[in-house]
Amino acid sequence: MDRKRWFLWLLLLGALLLAAPLARGYTLYTWALAGVYVVAAIGLNLLTGYAGQISLGHAGLLAIGAYGSALLVTRLDWPLVLSIPAAGLLTGLVGLVLLIPALRLTALYFAIATLGFGAAVAQLLPNWSSLTGGHQGLRVPKLALLTGSDAERYALLAVAAMLMIALAYNLVRSHLGRAWLAMRDHEPAAQALGIHPPKLKAYAFLVSAFFTGIAGGLYAHLVGYISPGDFHLGISITLFAMIAVGGLATIPGAVLGAVFLSLLPHWLSATRELSQVLYGAALVAVVVFLPYGIWGQLLVGYYRLRFSDERWAERGRALLARLQRAVRPLTARWVLRASSSAPADLAVGPRTRTQTQPQPPEPERSPRRGEGPLLEVEDLTVRFGGLKALDAVSFAVQEGEIVGLIGPNGAGKTTLFNVISRFCPPTSGRIALGGEDLLKLRAHQLIERGVVRTFQNVGLFPYLSVLDNLLVGEHRRFRSGLLSVGLGLPRTRREERALRAQAERRLAEFGLLMLKDAYVWALPYGTKKLIELLRALLAEPRLLLLDEPVAGMSQEERERIAQLIRRARDEGGVTVLLVEHDMSFVMGLCDRVVALSFGKVIAEGRPEEVAAHPAVVEAYLGEEVPLGARA
Amino acid sequence: MDILPQLLVSGLAAGSLYALMALGLVLIFRTTDIVNFAHGDMAMFSTFIAYVLITAYGAPFWAALLAAVAVGFLLGVFMDQGVLRPARRASVISLLIATLGVALVLESAAGWLWGWEPKPFPRAVRGAPLILGDVVLSRHSLLALIVAVSCAAALFALLKFTKLGTAMRAVAQNRLAAQLLGVPVERVSMLSWGIGSALGAIAGLFIAPFVFLEPAGFVKVMLKAFAAAVLGGFTSLPGAVVGGLLLGVFDNLVGGYLTTQLKETLVFALILVVLVVRPQGLLGEPLHRRVA
Numbered sequence: 001m002d003r004k005r006w007f008l009w010l011l012l013l014g015a016l017l018l019a020a021p022l023a024r025g026y027t028l029y030t031w032a033l034a035g036v037y038v039v040a041a042i043g044l045n046l047l048t049g050y051a052g053q054i055s056l057g058h059a060g061l062l063a064i065g066a067y068g069s070a071l072l073v074t075r076l077d078w079p080l081v082l083s084i085p086a087a088g089l090l091t092g093l094v095g096l097v098l099l100i101p102a103l104r105l106t107a108l109y110f111a112i113a114t115l116g117f118g119a120a121v122a123q124l125l126p127n128w129s130s131l132t133g134g135h136q137g138l139r140v141p142k143l144a145l146l147t148g149s150d151a152e153r154y155a156l157l158a159v160a161a162m163l164m165i166a167l168a169y170n171l172v173r174s175h176l177g178r179a180w181l182a183m184r185d186h187e188p189a190a191q192a193l194g195i196h197p198p199k200l201k202a203y204a205f206l207v208s209a210f211f212t213g214i215a216g217g218l219y220a221h222l223v224g225y226i227s228p229g230d231f232h233l234g235i236s237i238t239l240f241a242m243i244a245v246g247g248l249a250t251i252p253g254a255v256l257g258a259v260f261l262s263l264l265p266h267w268l269s270a271t272r273e274l275s276q277v278l279y280g281a282a283l284v285a286v287v288v289f290l291p292y293g294i295w296g297q298l299l300v301g302y303y304r305l306r307f308s309d310e311r312w313a314e315r316g317r318a319l320l321a322r323l324q325r326a327v328r329p330l331t332a333r334w335v336l337r338a339s340s341s342a343p344a345d346l347a348v349g350p351r352t353r354t355q356t357q358p359q360p361p362e363p364e365r366s367p368r369r370g371e372g373p374l375l376e377v378e379d380l381t382v383r384f385g386g387l388k389a390l391d392a393v394s395f396a397v398q399e400g401e402i403v404g405l406i407g408p409n410g411a412g413k414t415t416l417f418n419v420i421s422r423f424c425p426p427t428s429g430r431i432a433l434g435g436e437d438l439l440k441l442r443a444h445q446l447i448e449r450g451v452v453r454t455f456q457n458v459g460l461f462p463y464l465s466v467l468d469n470l471l472v473g474e475h476r477r478f479r480s481g482l483l484s485v486g487l488g489l490p491r492t493r494r495e496e497r498a499l500r501a502q503a504e505r506r507l508a509e510f511g512l513l514m515l516k517d518a519y520v521w522a523l524p525y526g527t528k529k530l531i532e533l534l535r536a537l538l539a540e541p542r543l544l545l546l547d548e549p550v551a552g553m554s555q556e557e558r559e560r561i562a563q564l565i566r567r568a569r570d571e572g573g574v575t576v577l578l579v580e581h582d583m584s585f586v587m588g589l590c591d592r593v594v595a596l597s598f599g600k601v602i603a604e605g606r607p608e609e610v611a612a613h614p615a616v617v618e619a620y621l622g623e624e625v626p627l628g629a630r631a
Numbered sequence: 632m633d634i635l636p637q638l639l640v641s642g643l644a645a646g647s648l649y650a651l652m653a654l655g656l657v658l659i660f661r662t663t664d665i666v667n668f669a670h671g672d673m674a675m676f677s678t679f680i681a682y683v684l685i686t687a688y689g690a691p692f693w694a695a696l697l698a699a700v701a702v703g704f705l706l707g708v709f710m711d712q713g714v715l716r717p718a719r720r721a722s723v724i725s726l727l728i729a730t731l732g733v734a735l736v737l738e739s740a741a742g743w744l745w746g747w748e749p750k751p752f753p754r755a756v757r758g759a760p761l762i763l764g765d766v767v768l769s770r771h772s773l774l775a776l777i778v779a780v781s782c783a784a785a786l787f788a789l790l791k792f793t794k795l796g797t798a799m800r801a802v803a804q805n806r807l808a809a810q811l812l813g814v815p816v817e818r819v820s821m822l823s824w825g826i827g828s829a830l831g832a833i834a835g836l837f838i839a840p841f842v843f844l845e846p847a848g849f850v851k852v853m854l855k856a857f858a859a860a861v862l863g864g865f866t867s868l869p870g871a872v873v874g875g876l877l878l879g880v881f882d883n884l885v886g887g888y889l890t891t892q893l894k895e896t897l898v899f900a901l902i903l904v905v906l907v908v909r910p911q912g913l914l915g916e917p918l919h920r921r922v923a
Contacts, residue, residue, distance in 0.1 A: 100907075101903055101906060104910045105906055109861060111666075113861075113899075113903060113906060116895075116903070117899065119854055119895050120895060120899040120900075123893060127892050233850060240728065240731070241728050241731065241732070244725050244728040248722065273739075273742075273743040276735065276739030276743075277736050277739045277743065279735060279739075280732045281732070281736055282732075283731065284714055284733060284736070287725045287726070287728050287732065288714065288718040288721075288729065291718060291720045292722075293725070
């Protein structure tokens with residue numbers, strides 16, 4: 001953290017502490033309890049909001065933390081300062097064990113399994129009375145430093161909650177936090193960028209359970225008494241409601257939701273019997289009227305205002321003009337207009353007309369030929385039930401070549417891509433990358449071998465900024481582990497700074513630096529495709545797999561993308577295999593074309609030869625020769 | 632005396648009611664992709680309406696049943712049209728919270744209107760239990776079994792032979808394609824919600840005599856229904872029936888031979904084992920992951 005942020009933290013903490021003398025006993029207790037919920041809600045949010053795994057059994061973890069710490073203190077005489085973190089670690093381990101079924105389950109089944117976990121813990125607590133004291137519960141010493149007053153406990157809780165919030169911030173602002181979001185929103189794309197989902201999920205479970213365990217320990221020593229009734233199903237659901245109401249996948253959202261929902265009953269208590277009804281109605285109302293939660297809605301409003309053209313049109317030209325005078329360019333469109341001085345290849349937006357002068361044609365350079373083929377596909381067959389999606393497909397791609405893969409819909413092009421990028425296991429056949437058996441590698445290992453792919457429907461992560469999207473592509477270069485990330489060690493921060501600066505430099509080289517903080521979902525389609533391509537190029541690929549790189553783009557954009565791919569090959573030595581329906585694009589760019597139909601290679605050779613090949617013409621069902629169709 | 636036959640028969644009787652609850656859940660999930668966490672509380676609320684009719688107005692059981700089914704249907708329609716439709720932009724997680732919110736409203740409203748203490752609920756039919764060798768089966772349980780089986784059969788017939796049923800299956804398979812082909816998707820999901828919750832209300836009325844009726848009491852019943860649906864594979868209607876029956880029998884065997892105190896814990900363990908071995912449930916279809 002930099003000095004300014006430290007200052008802000010201290011200010012906030014100071015305000016919280018100074019507020020203490022203003023309130024009296026019970027209010028202080030309620031706020032301290034809200035602190036407990038803040039920690040637990042953040043824990044749940046790390047798992048559910050960030051890593052996308054729904055848990056409805058966190059009350060079970062809370063109970064393990066509470067009883068764990070209580071037993072360490074009462075039976076083994078541990079001091080609280082040790083027992084609470086130890087309870088957190090213990091709960092973390094339980095979280096890891098819970099993970100094992102989760103790796104195989106879809107999100108829904110996992111949610112219900114966690115519901116069962118919560119119910120099981122709730123039933124074990126009263127029955128295992130030798131340890132838990134049964135229904136009578138356990139008396140435990142309260143948190144105390146000097147006097148043991150309510151105000152002191154409140155202050156301790158405030159400090160503890162602030163520490164945990166800082167820890168959470170360290171995590172979500174790191175490469176791990178980005179990887180969680182990436183995995184949640186587009187697992188295949190995350191895998192293709194070198195993220196190994198089981199490992200990241202394990203981290204999420206460990207951390208989430210750790211936070212919740214700490215919250216459990218804090219709860220036990222705040223209240224001074226725990227019993228099975230404190231950890232029923234309703235608590236799991238309340239925690240879940242907190243993060244949904246506050247805003248998923250944001251730390252302030254979890255804090256707001258936790259404080260709001262733990263104080264709401266307090267505020268509603270005047271309505272007596274109706275308070276529960278109103279509480280439930282409030283939940284429904286928040287979801288209906290604020291679908292992204294309180295904090296999420298604020299964020300969405302802010303970013304809409306900041307990055308979307310349409311919104312501006314509505315709000316009138318005056319605001320637009322004022323904002324455009326600001327130091328930093330703010331919209332994608334304007335950015336792209338402003339960036340015409342930068343290398344223009346990447347300055348593509350859907351409606352941009354920045355380039356009135358035609359570019360001089362790229363010098364024709366013959367591709368570098370290596371000794372053997374870079375990619376060799378041999379006898380590849382993929383069967384889905386009775387259907388042969390690929391039928392004994394063989395072809396090779398030479399180092400430095402740009403090869404196009406064409407064929408009518410359903411020919412097996414995307415399946416072939418998915419097999420090469422190791423998402424889909426082949427029924428039989430062989431794939432070699434520079435002589436190495438590619439089928440021995442797993443999807444997340446390919447990027448280390450220089451194989452990088454893009455996706456037909458844009459494999460970007462919509463809720464990450466452009467810069468963060470690029471940084472996910474650098475995931476494999478981060479060396480820091482969970483512990484050093486959580487503690488925010490200087491080494492980790494240096495690493496983050498260095499890679500961030502490098503990504504920013506690259507973005508600047510392409511004249512897109514002004515877009516770095518824009519959320520991807522707010523960007524126009526063409527820009528998204530372009531940024532995905534840029535991310536793939538930043539990974540310094542040897543073999544670039546492009547799935548329909550210019551689908552749905554304008555003529556001008558198509559030309560720019562073609563230039564960019566050619567430049568990557570000519571200057572970066574990148575070998576390219578691309579699927580594309582746009583024949584004029586394929587004809588103009590590719591050195592060689594492979595045509596597939598019904599899973600078989602029906603023609604292979606120079607673009608003009610393949611386009612004129614009778615089998616290819618027939619495969620396109622007697623349409624005009626595909627060459628003429630769009631050219 | 633060998634208690635096994637008795638445990639099996641009572642297990643099937645209880646299981647058929649879990650199956651009925653689970654059928655409603657699965658029907659709703661298939662057509663609208665939403666897991667209804669208010670399923671238990673909607674059934675509880677409908678059952679309370681029947682309770683009031685029977686105890687305060689002396690209505691016969693069947694009339695109360697009809698009223699409960701109507702209330703259940705309306706609650707389902709309200710959930711679809713009044714809560715979920717306006718919140719369509721929200722994430723799945725938020726919609727889940729919305730159903731939980733409705734559950735909370737229903738539960739606390741029932742507590743407020745009728746009190747939190749458990750109430751004995753009258754059986755559908757009285758009279759001496761039927762005795763067959765070692766097995767004793769109450770008339771109520773027998774009727775429950777018959778009703779559950781006929782409801783399931785009626786649901787399958789509805790799905791198989793009627794236009795509405797075909798539309799429901801179409802929406803379940805591909806909502807967008809069904810809409811493009813002119814299926815009134817909104818109405819189909821509304822009716823699925825109505826029918827699904829009405830099934831829950833029927834199950835509720837027959838379960839209530841076993842467990843007593845209390846506002847907070849149906850959460851456990853709902854957990855059983857979830858467990859049944861998960862066991863069977865959440866997308867399969869026959870799976871829900873099989874899951875419900877299996878669960879009822881397993882529950883009773885555990886209670887009869889092992890322990891009555893840790894029933895829920897062992898049920899949870901069973902689900903985990905099944906899911907780890909077969910992640911898609913017993914009759915569910917494996918979910919293929921789409922890559923691009």
